[in-house]
Amino acid sequence: MELVLEADGLGRRYGGTWALRECSLRLPAGRVAALVGPNGAGKSTLLHLAVGLSRPDAGEVRVFGHVPYGNTELLAEIGFVAQDTPIYRDLTPEELVIMGGKLNRRWDATLVRTRLAQLGIPPGRPVGKLSGGQRAQVALALALAKRPRLLLLDEPVASLDPLARREFMQSLMGSVAESGTTVLLSSHILGDLERVCDYLIVLHSAEVKLAGPVEELLEGHRQLSGPRAAGARPIAGVAAVVRASHTDRQSTLLVRADGDPIDPEWTVRDVTLEDLILAYLTDDTVTRASHEAWGVPA
Numbered sequence: 001m002e003l004v005l006e007a008d009g010l011g012r013r014y015g016g017t018w019a020l021r022e023c024s025l026r027l028p029a030g031r032v033a034a035l036v037g038p039n040g041a042g043k044s045t046l047l048h049l050a051v052g053l054s055r056p057d058a059g060e061v062r063v064f065g066h067v068p069y070g071n072t073e074l075l076a077e078i079g080f081v082a083q084d085t086p087i088y089r090d091l092t093p094e095e096l097v098i099m100g101g102k103l104n105r106r107w108d109a110t111l112v113r114t115r116l117a118q119l120g121i122p123p124g125r126p127v128g129k130l131s132g133g134q135r136a137q138v139a140l141a142l143a144l145a146k147r148p149r150l151l152l153l154d155e156p157v158a159s160l161d162p163l164a165r166r167e168f169m170q171s172l173m174g175s176v177a178e179s180g181t182t183v184l185l186s187s188h189i190l191g192d193l194e195r196v197c198d199y200l201i202v203l204h205s206a207e208v209k210l211a212g213p214v215e216e217l218l219e220g221h222r223q224l225s226g227p228r229a230a231g232a233r234p235i236a237g238v239a240a241v242v243r244a245s246h247t248d249r250q251s252t253l254l255v256r257a258d259g260d261p262i263d264p265e266w267t268v269r270d271v272t273l274e275d276l277i278l279a280y281l282t283d284d285t286v287t288r289a290s291h292e293a294w295g296v297p298a
C-alpha cells in the first residue's frame, strides 16, 4: 500500500501552546480524506506542515516519503488551496492561468480554462473583484491544473452557496477519480463529507481522536439505546463508550464494538459518518477548561 502522507509524533507549537501534538497518521494513496475538527483544533496547522509551509517542533511528517519543509521538488507534486484562498487579487483569472504555466512543470491550461468557463467566471476581471465563492473556484481550478498527486484543501467550500458547493464537490470528485489524486480536505460541512470522503481524520484540541477508512470506522461503531440502569454495567460486545447521553429513563450510547454480539438488552443501530464525527468532537474536558479560563460556571 503506497502511503502519501505519514506523520509520526508530529507537533507544532505557537509560543507555549501546542497547535498540533503527538499526531501520528498514515494516509494511503487514492483516498479522499476528510480532516474534521472544531475551530482551533489544528487542521490548518497539519495542512501547513504537510505542504512544507511550516516546520515541525516535534516528530516528523513525510509526503511521498520526503520531508516537505523547504523541499521545492516535492512542491511540484502537491496542490494546496489555503483557507482564505490568497491568490493575487490584482491579476485576472486568465493572467493566473498564464502565470501558472510559467511556474509549473506539468500544467493543464485547457483544464482550468474549461472549468472556469463552465462556472461562468469572467477571464478578464481581477480576482479581487470576484465573489468569495468565485475566488475559491479559481483557486481550486488552478490547484487542479497543476495535476498534483496530493491535493490539500483547507475549508474549500466555506464560502460557497449550497448549489456551488455541490458542484464544487462533484467536479472535485470527477477530477480526482480520473487522475487518482489523493485528497485531504478540511471542512465543517459534514453532509458534504459523507458523500465524497472515504477516509476520516478527526482532530480535537491539537490531537488526533480518530483516523481510518470510513467503511472500517462505521463498521467498528454502533449506537445503542436502552434503559438507563443498563448503562451502569459493562456491556457485552462493547470495547469502549465514546459518547453517552441520558434522559431520566433512557440511555443512548455511541460505542466502539469489539466484534462480539452486543448484549440483547440494547437496541442496536448502525452509525452514520455524522454520528461518528459528532461523538468524537464532543469533549467535555475542553468545555470545562474554557469555562475555568473565562471564570464563568460550566
Ligand SMILES: Nc1ncnc2c1ncn2[C@@H]1O[C@H](COP(=O)(O)OP(=O)(O)OP(=O)(O)O)[C@@H](O)[C@H]1O
Binding pocket: 014, 018, 019, 020, 037, 038, 039, 040, 041, 042, 043, 044, 045, 046, 083
Ligand atoms: N500563527 C499563529 N500564531 C499563534 N497561534 C496560532 C497561529 N496559527 C494557529 N494558531 C493557534 O493554533 C491552534 C490551531 O490553529 P489552526 O488554525 O490549525 O486550527 P483549525 O483547526 O484550522 O481551525 P479553524 O477551523 O478555525 O480554521 C489554535 O489554537 C490557533 O489559535
